[in-house]
Amino acid sequence: MTDLTRMTAAELAAAIHSRQLSAVEVTTAHLDRIAAVDAEVHAFLHVDRPGAVAAARAVDESLAAGEAPASALAGVPLALKDVFVTAGLPTTCGSRVLAGWLPPYDATVTRRLRAAGVPILGKTNMDEFAMGSSTENSAFGPTRNPWDLTRIPGGSGGGSSASLAAFMAPLAIGTDTGGSIRQPAAVTGTVGVKPTYGGVSRYGLVAFSSSLDQGGPCARTVLDAALLHELIGGHDPLDSTSIDAPVPPVVAAAKLGAAGDLSGVRVGVVSEFSGEGYQAGVLAAFSAAVGLLRDLGAEIVEVSCPHFGYALPAYYLIAPSECSSNLARFDGMRYGLRVGDDGAAGAEAVMAATREAGFGAEVKRRIMIGTYALSSGYYDAYYGSAQKVRTLITRDFANAFAAVDVLVSPTTPTTAFRIGERVDDPMAMYLADLCTIPANLAGNAALSVPCGLAAEDGLPVGLQIMSPALQDHRGYRVAAAFELARDRADGGRLIDRVPALEVTA
Amino acid sequence: MLARLAVTDAELDVFASQLDVILQSVARVGEVAADGIPPTSHSVPLTNVYRDDEVRPGLGQAQALAAAPAAEGGRFRVPRILDEEPLAGGEEPS
Numbered sequence: 001m002t003d004l005t006r007m008t009a010a011e012l013a014a015a016i017h018s019r020q021l022s023a024v025e026v027t028t029a030h031l032d033r034i035a036a037v038d039a040e041v042h043a044f045l046h047v048d049r050p051g052a053v054a055a056a057r058a059v060d061e062s063l064a065a066g067e068a069p070a071s072a073l074a075g076v077p078l079a080l081k082d083v084f085v086t087a088g089l090p091t092t093c094g095s096r097v098l099a100g101w102l103p104p105y106d107a108t109v110t111r112r113l114r115a116a117g118v119p120i121l122g123k124t125n126m127d128e129f130a131m132g133s134s135t136e137n138s139a140f141g142p143t144r145n146p147w148d149l150t151r152i153p154g155g156s157g158g159g160s161s162a163s164l165a166a167f168m169a170p171l172a173i174g175t176d177t178g179g180s181i182r183q184p185a186a187v188t189g190t191v192g193v194k195p196t197y198g199g200v201s202r203y204g205l206v207a208f209s210s211s212l213d214q215g216g217p218c219a220r221t222v223l224d225a226a227l228l229h230e231l232i233g234g235h236d237p238l239d240s241t242s243i244d245a246p247v248p249p250v251v252a253a254a255k256l257g258a259a260g261d262l263s264g265v266r267v268g269v270v271s272e273f274s275g276e277g278y279q280a281g282v283l284a285a286f287s288a289a290v291g292l293l294r295d296l297g298a299e300i301v302e303v304s305c306p307h308f309g310y311a312l313p314a315y316y317l318i319a320p321s322e323c324s325s326n327l328a329r330f331d332g333m334r335y336g337l338r339v340g341d342d343g344a345a346g347a348e349a350v351m352a353a354t355r356e357a358g359f360g361a362e363v364k365r366r367i368m369i370g371t372y373a374l375s376s377g378y379y380d381a382y383y384g385s386a387q388k389v390r391t392l393i394t395r396d397f398a399n400a401f402a403a404v405d406v407l408v409s410p411t412t413p414t415t416a417f418r419i420g421e422r423v424d425d426p427m428a429m430y431l432a433d434l435c436t437i438p439a440n441l442a443g444n445a446a447l448s449v450p451c452g453l454a455a456e457d458g459l460p461v462g463l464q465i466m467s468p469a470l471q472d473h474r475g476y477r478v479a480a481a482f483e484l485a486r487d488r489a490d491g492g493r494l495i496d497r498v499p500a501l502e503v504t505a
Numbered sequence: 506m507l508a509r510l511a512v513t514d515a516e517l518d519v520f521a522s523q524l525d526v527i528l529q530s531v532a533r534v535g536e537v538a539a540d541g542i543p544p545t546s547h548s549v550p551l552t553n554v555y556r557d558d559e560v561r562p563g564l565g566q567a568q569a570l571a572a573a574p575a576a577e578g579g580r581f582r583v584p585r586i587l588d589e590e591p592l593a594g595g596e597e598p599s
Contacts, residue, residue: 104568198549211547240554241547313531324508331509333583338574347584352511364510365520369527371507385534387544392537394545426523427530443548469548 004029005167006496009076009224012170016075019063023056023075027119030077034121034168036503042143043153043162045082046090047122052077055119062117072227072251074117079169081160082123083130084215085204086110093206094126094138094156097330097337097358107204108236109173109215116231121169124159128360129327130180130208132156133432136423137362144419145188146498147459151416154184154432160218161188165498171228172218177209178315179412179436181216182448186411186462189450189495191225191479192218194436196469197443198243200229201236209322210241212315212440220495222449222480226254229472245470248445253473257480262296265478268303268404273435279414281454285461286410289451292485293408293478303404305396310389311438316430317373317386318441324370327363330355365426394442401468406478409435411448411462435464445472449479450494451486460494 004012004026015021031049038044059075069075085091085103087110092098106114113120127137135143135158145153146166153162157174161184164172174181176194185192193216200215207213217228233247269290274283294300332338332354333347340353359367373382400407412432422429439446444467451463463482467474487493512520566579575582 101572104564104571198551237556241549241551243549307537310534310537313533316527316531317534328509332574334569334581335572336574341575341584345584347586348509349511350584352509355509356511356513359510361516361520364508364512364516365523365527367508367510368520368524369531372524372528375507381535382531384544385538386531387546388538388542389534390545390548391542394548427526430527441545441548 005033007170008221009073009170009219009227010221012076013073016059017063017069023059023119024053026075027052027056027077027121030121030169037166037501038168039504040144040149040501041146041162041166042141043079043124043159043166043168044122045092045094045125045140045159048089048120051089052119052121055114055117059117069117071116071118071231073171073231075119076170077119077121078113079122079124079160079163079172080110080113080120081157081172081174082126083175083206084109084173085206086120086123089123091123091206092140093130094128094140095358095360095363096139097354099139099337101336105204108201108238109232110204112232118231124157124163124172126159127156128363129206129323130156130175130177131323131362131366133179133183133429134419134422135159136419137360139360142419145416146501147188148416151418151459152187154187154416156180157184157218161185161190161192164188164190164218164220165495166501170220171224173215173232174218175205175213175215176440177212177319178440179433181218182436182446182462182464183412183432185218185448187416187460189460189498190218190220191222191447191449192216193225193229193447194439194445195229195233195472196243196445198241199247199472200233201239201242203236203238207326209319210326211322212319214440222257222476222483223251223254226250226476243470248470248472250473250476253476254480257477258484260296260481260484262293262298262478262481265298265406266404267293267298267300267478268400268407269300270308270407270409271302271304272306272308273409277413277431278410279454281456282410282414282461285452285454286463289463289482290408292489293482296481296485298478301404303400303407305400305438307389307392307396308438311393311441312430312434314386314389314393314441315433315437316369317382318390320366320370321373321383322370324367324374327367330358362426390441393438397438397442397444397468406474407466409464411435411464415454415457415459415461439466444469445475447475447479449483451482452494453497
């Protein structure tokens with residue numbers, strides 16, 4: 001019998017919609033896989049078996065009644081990052097401050113998934129409030145990388161990436177503020193897409209850094225990510241920063257790319273993202289990928305983006321500044337944790353005690369940096385300067401995209417590092433986002449597609465493809481062409497080389 | 506103070522050196538942030554996004570209070586918000 005958990009979302013949808021498979025058996029197969037392997041991986045903070053099965057049953061009943069599928073992915077189950085609110089399902093953002101919180105409403109992304117007939121298997125683990133690159137900052141313990149359980153699955157969306165690599169879900173949702181979709185995708189051999197800022201609604205996405213946060217699709221294939229992108233994307237009047245324009249034609253682009261011809265496509269290699277600090281196996285896999293793109297007909301040119309080196313410091317001022325303001329809402333008054341309310345202590349003391357008990361070290365560090373960077377006397381030197389760098393980076397992108405259609409780089413400088421290796425060295429942790437941050441600061445589209453395994457450790461490497469704002473489809477086309485050529489060259493799918501996990505049930 | 510975090514002395518010892526390293530590193534933005542470069546606060550420059558002024562359902566009282574750490578009489582119960590020390594002269598509420 002075919003293992004349903006190994007199929008792509010597109011294959012599952014076709015089988016469910018033609019009634020060769022029932023949505024209930026597909027969802028149940030994934031729930032059983034979660035029960036069997038998640039004790040080791042810890043991708044999920046909460047699993048909703050009854051809710052997922054009920055949603056799948058509704059899809060089966062609607063199809064049995066002769067109705068058209070509610071969406072292209074109706075019946076295909078999904079893992080949702082625990083930063084999107086879900087009415088009646090716990091939402092914690094990986095933080096003690098929200099442990100056990102049941103939101104009273106659905107995020108727009110949640111609502112669209114439910115309306116599309118996508119069963120939500122559960123909520124995935126993450127670095128607290130999406131701050132981190134390893135999921136080690138989750139208050140509920142780290143997620144482990146299915147390729148090597150002693151290593152990190154990336155972050156902040158490590159639960160989502162690990163759920164895909166461990167075949168616990170065919171689709172997942174992540175959020176990308178500085179790389180939290182793309183870096184986890186790179187280190188787990190999966191596909192992750194940060195859409196153009198404003199392309200997917202932030203309504204009900206618990207805010208970390210509002211001008212950078214962007215939800216997006218995670219999957220094991222480029223086409224699956226595109227199908228999910230079209231389902232969650234598009235204008236939302238409830239998010240004032242949502243772009244009022246049609247969703248870029250990403251599914252058509254993924255199909256076009258799969259035709260295997262990139263003639264006429266100009267690909268720019270970012271010259272700044274190479275050299276010191278980059279693992280040899282990452283650079284080798286990246287060069288091989290560029291060679292493959294050339295073989296597909298793309299024109300390869302080297303492009304300099306001189307200010308990209310300043311993206312990391314600018315990000316670590318802008319994101320903490322916005323976070324210090326956004327996280328002020330966790331004051332212990334209306335929802336979430338409250339500590340020290342003994343009848344004598346005043347509101348300020350209760351607030352400070354609650355936040356001290358409820359937040360982890362990384363969140364505290366960023367709140368302190370943010371309040372400092374925004375304080376009078378330091379504002380111009382820190383936050384003000386970072387905003388200027390943001391302009392310079394946007395200009396670098398504009399200049400580059402005048403000459404090329406897409407830009408490519410490694411997604412992250414190294415393969416998955418070991419759990420514990422960087423927890424006491426925040427700057428070393430921050431370097432994981434070196435190559436992904438520029439696209440967040442400029443707001444343009446970017447994705448990561450697996451590009452091979454590093455020779456020295458056999459772990460996955462990601463190829464980042466960056467496109468101009470609202471040209472998300474360009475990246476999908478190049479990624480889909482590359483994915484096909486890569487699998488042909490390797491004689492099989494990269495994701496099938498994940499070692500088998502021990503089944504515990 | 507602004508951070509509203511009751512951090513312990515032990516935490517401060519660790520954070521102080523970590524924050525020094527981070528702040529020194531991020532200060533590099535000053536190298537290129539010349540006068541005359543306009544700041545970008547937001548990658549998509551949108552202003553004044555309005556929606557139609559129509560009544561939409563919101564949270565009911567029970568829903569709003571459902572996750573409250575403490576509620577009393579249909580309201581959020583909060584700790585006292587004024588300090589016990591007398592207010593400084595000239596700042597007395599009218």
